[in-house]
Amino acid sequence: MKFEGSSNYVATPDLMLAVNAAMTLRRPLLVKGEPGTGKTMLAEEAAAALGLPLLEWHIKSTTKAQQGLYEYDAVSRLRDSQLGDPRVRDIHNYIVKGVLWQAFTSATPCALLIDEIDKADIEFPNDLLRELDRMEFHVYETKETIRAIQRPIVFITSNNEKELPDAFLRRCFFHYIKFPEAATMQQIVDVHFPGIKQELVAAALKSFYDVRNLPGLKKKPSTSELLDWLKLLLSEDIPVAALQSKDEKVSIPPLIGALLKNEQDVTLFEKLIFMQRNNR
Secondary structure, three states: OOOOOEOOEOOOHHHHHHHHHHHHHOOOEEEEEOOOOOHHHHHHHHHHHOOOOEEEEEOOOOOOHHHHHEEEOHHHHHHHHHOOOHHHHOHHHHEEEOHHHHHHOOOOOOEEEEEOHHHOOOHHHHHOHHHHHHOEEEEOOOOEEEEOOOOOEEEEEEOOOOOOOHHHHOOOEEEEEOOOOHHHHHHHHHHHOOOOOHHHHHHHHHHHHHHHOOOOOOOOOOHHHHHHHHHHHHHOOOOHHHHOOOOOOOOOOOOHHHOOOOHHHHHHHHHHHHHHHHOO
16 A cells, blocks of 8 residues: 555655655654645545545644543533433443544544644643554543554644654654745646646746745745635636736735735835835
């Protein structure tokens, strides 16, 4: 079973190699990269290409590792006992299975996505070391051990907002998704907009990289924002001429709000244009 890309996702050779290496080593694949570079979509498309169901665990700042294993609903059990519900005799009725439990006990091979692990508390990755390494965990309330029937393919994404513990990193195969170069970005655009006029794509990509390469930007526009911008250009029927400046200098593209997402970056960009005009 090898990942060789998909018709909906442009995977570079080194990215395909990383996915297959993680599967060979039977270790989680830790994928880092700028927001919007397709880390989450990689898990979705790889699972689809390999014919595996995907279980997703989207991490928030309040997420605890225990929630991925299971949670014991003691409040419901107490309420039911007060109401005389016979279900209280079996504690299993109050064990809520987490995503890892579902992945471990899946009768068929599956893929597991732990998305944006760096959003959680710094102890979160450490709390999952044993479970991801040994593919098992203990349920203290029922005194049973849950072991993986078949080892899931684990994808872990991070936006690099905080450093992950060394002990956790040792248990992963790591890959950093570099921001796509123009040629790769052209392929990505062609996948999402088949049949789009290449003259429009060329002008849009030039404007996009002009904006992205502006020094001092607080948030550089991502691949997903480029795709959103192209969608708007097509829906508003913006002509190619509106994206092309008469000289080779940077110009303000239409619908700039799809690319720049805060007032500091918009102001910085406008200052650059103003300075260029004054230097003519």
